[in-house]
Amino acid sequence: MSDETLMRRYAEGDAAAFEELYARYRKSLYGFLVRQCGNPQTAEELYQEIWLKLIRSREQYEVRASFRTFLFRIAHNTLIDHLRARGRHPDQEALEYVEEDVDPGAGSSAIANPDDDLETRQLAEHLVGLIGALPESQREVFLLREEAGMAVAEIAEVLGENAETVKSRLRYAWAKLRRGLAEHGK
Amino acid sequence: MANDRSEQTSDEAGGEDLSRIYAEVSGVEPPAGLDALILSAARNELEPPAPEAASVKPGQPGLPRAPWAMAALVVLAAMLYQVIPDQQMTGSEPIVVSMADRQAHDFSDLQNKLKETPAAPAPDASPRIGSVSSGADFRQERSVPERKQTEERAVLEAREADESLAPEPVIVARSTKASAPEKSEQFVAEAESKAAPIASLPQVAMVDRDVQQAPRSNLQRHASGRLLENRKRATRTTVTESTQAYSAPGSLAGDAQLAAPQSRKDDAAEFATLADSAAVAGARADAPDQLAAAPAEVAAGQVLIFAGAPDSGIFVEQAGQFDGLGVELARRVLNQAGYRVEFRAMPLNEAVEQARSGAVDAVIGVAISIGADRSLQSGSEAFSPDGLVFAFSELRSLGELRAHFDAEIARMRASGELANLQRRYGVHSGLQ
Numbered sequence: 001m002s003d004e005t006l007m008r009r010y011a012e013g014d015a016a017a018f019e020e021l022y023a024r025y026r027k028s029l030y031g032f033l034v035r036q037c038g039n040p041q042t043a044e045e046l047y048q049e050i051w052l053k054l055i056r057s058r059e060q061y062e063v064r065a066s067f068r069t070f071l072f073r074i075a076h077n078t079l080i081d082h083l084r085a086r087g088r089h090p091d092q093e094a095l096e097y098v099e100e101d102v103d104p105g106a107g108s109s110a111i112a113n114p115d116d117d118l119e120t121r122q123l124a125e126h127l128v129g130l131i132g133a134l135p136e137s138q139r140e141v142f143l144l145r146e147e148a149g150m151a152v153a154e155i156a157e158v159l160g161e162n163a164e165t166v167k168s169r170l171r172y173a174w175a176k177l178r179r180g181l182a183e184h185g186k
Numbered sequence: 187m188a189n190d191r192s193e194q195t196s197d198e199a200g201g202e203d204l205s206r207i208y209a210e211v212s213g214v215e216p217p218a219g220l221d222a223l224i225l226s227a228a229r230n231e232l233e234p235p236a237p238e239a240a241s242v243k244p245g246q247p248g249l250p251r252a253p254w255a256m257a258a259l260v261v262l263a264a265m266l267y268q269v270i271p272d273q274q275m276t277g278s279e280p281i282v283v284s285m286a287d288r289q290a291h292d293f294s295d296l297q298n299k300l301k302e303t304p305a306a307p308a309p310d311a312s313p314r315i316g317s318v319s320s321g322a323d324f325r326q327e328r329s330v331p332e333r334k335q336t337e338e339r340a341v342l343e344a345r346e347a348d349e350s351l352a353p354e355p356v357i358v359a360r361s362t363k364a365s366a367p368e369k370s371e372q373f374v375a376e377a378e379s380k381a382a383p384i385a386s387l388p389q390v391a392m393v394d395r396d397v398q399q400a401p402r403s404n405l406q407r408h409a410s411g412r413l414l415e416n417r418k419r420a421t422r423t424t425v426t427e428s429t430q431a432y433s434a435p436g437s438l439a440g441d442a443q444l445a446a447p448q449s450r451k452d453d454a455a456e457f458a459t460l461a462d463s464a465a466v467a468g469a470r471a472d473a474p475d476q477l478a479a480a481p482a483e484v485a486a487g488q489v490l491i492f493a494g495a496p497d498s499g500i501f502v503e504q505a506g507q508f509d510g511l512g513v514e515l516a517r518r519v520l521n522q523a524g525y526r527v528e529f530r531a532m533p534l535n536e537a538v539e540q541a542r543s544g545a546v547d548a549v550i551g552v553a554i555s556i557g558a559d560r561s562l563q564s565g566s567e568a569f570s571p572d573g574l575v576f577a578f579s580e581l582r583s584l585g586e587l588r589a590h591f592d593a594e595i596a597r598m599r600a601s602g603e604l605a606n607l608q609r610r611y612g613v614h615s616g617l618q
Contacts, residue, residue: 018228027215031212055228120207120210124210124211125211128211146205164502164504165509177204178203
């Protein structure tokens with residue numbers, strides 16, 4: 001049964017439909033928030049807030065876009081509200097430098113074939129730190145792609161951006177992450 | 187859940203290596219207690235309102251409900267007043283009862299409260315939802331057992347009697363935010379601290395600020411980050427050389443020093459505006475001597491060159507096409523003022539150097555001040571917590587153009603166009 005059908009059935013009073021829908025998205029939404037906030041406690045608050053917003057807006061839900069877009073758009077807006085409410089944390093700002101010369105493929109050879117599982121795991125843990133250091137907008141598109149499994153067009157829909165902007169952010173994110181991983185491997 | 191990345195086009199492919207590594211750490215699961223909490227809330231939302239109280243037998247007149255509701259409100263209000271410290275009562279905005287406050291994710295308590303609490307109508311689009319049933323926690327922690335039963339019955343009766351009178355159990359009305367008078371004092375203090383840095387700013391036109399809310403835009407952070415990086419590089423480049431050509435011809439210190447005391451006569455909001463805008467751009471507009479001293483007047487119809495470093499949302503270059511919030515604003519203002527504009531993408535250091543030499547007329551998306559050691563520094567702290575800045579080369583007189591910028595930006599702000607543009611480009615600044 002499609003996500004959209006489940007949501008419609010929940011709006012009509014089928015609690016089991018919500019449980020199924022929740023099971024499908026709990027990991028991706030939570031993972032997105034944890035990486036985006038970098039703070040599990042904040043992520044938990046936002047996670048709860050997002051689902052409650054969804055629950056309360058069930059009767060307004062219309063199948064214009066996919067349910068996933070609907071859910072992550074709520075998440076995006078909730079994150080923005082959260083950031084506005086608390087202001088920008090100073091220690092994030094020094095990390096917002098955008099390199100001038102971006103080669104999305106830079107460093108890819110160094111991370112293409114990690115030798116073993118342990119090395120892959122170590123790279124992954126380092127990658128988490130690098131993701132946290134990305135500018136917010138780049139981190140968001142990267143996470144929507146990786147955690148929510150979205151293509152560029154869907155990310156653009158969630159963010160209300162054009163696809164070219166999303167691609168550009170994605171390329172910057174990739175380039176920085178690859179460079180960071182390559183430096184880590186030296 | 188379908189994965190639409192399988193539908194990706196060739197120009198968006200390329201992150202597979204990173205995806206493979208990221209897969210090692212993806213799939214973080216929420217705590218089980220949180221799952222239960224949300225699923226309970228979803229079920230409760232669907233449940234019909236609770237039946238009439240069993241204590242009232244059929245055929246007997248029921249107890250009057252309105253007094254019960256009022257009594258419940260009074261009891262709860264008195265409890266909250268006793269419980270919440272004075273300094274937290276100065277505001278009125280609801281805030282989240284943080285889950286972090288609850289040690290070790292003690293969700294079992296919350297779930298018990300959910301079970302105890304009958305299907306209550308959910309709060310509407312409320313600002314923030316607490317950790318569900320924080321009101322119940324207050325009852326448990328602050329009252330004696332026999333009173334607790336009575337009060338809970340009263341609350342239940344109140345809900346049934348009149349939803350509009352029923353207290354919302356999930357929101358605790360308190361705020362840690364400063365009250366209005368405190369904010370005013372903060373603004374004055376901030377502005378006083380800004381007065382000295384303002385004196386050292388180069389000529390800039392600035393748009394998009396909201397000092398009262400004080401969040402900093404993506405742009406500001408980008409600018410700040412880039413310039414911090416520039417400062418690091420300055421040790422091995424020429425960026426830290428004399429900024430005479432780039433700074434205002436003549437000191438702005440007088441203007442800035444005049445601006446601060448003048449603004450103290452106004453309210454805090456006006457002061458903030460003065461400090462972050464008029465004291466920068468406006469003060470120069472009122473200084474014809476300075477503008478007259480500029481060497482080359484730019485006439486309408488001439489081509490102006492605006493440079494910027496590639497930056498998501500602010501200055502984007504794609505196959506020779508330029509886009510972004512800074513680009514869009516520059517286009518609108520310059521075209522309306524009768525100028526033509528040409529954009530050039532280059533590294534920020536180069537853009538700054540070219541602005542110094544006059545090869546370009548302005549740099550998009552930077553905030554620059556001149557430090558005591560004459561090094562370039564991020565100007566973000568100097569005058570605006572939330573601003574979009576165009577730094578103009580001082581080698582050409584752009585006084586009239588700056589006035590156009592200020593006027594057009596003020597108009598766009600008032601009409602909401604500016605906020606729309608910010609949303610469009612993902613440069614959020616807390617304007618709304």
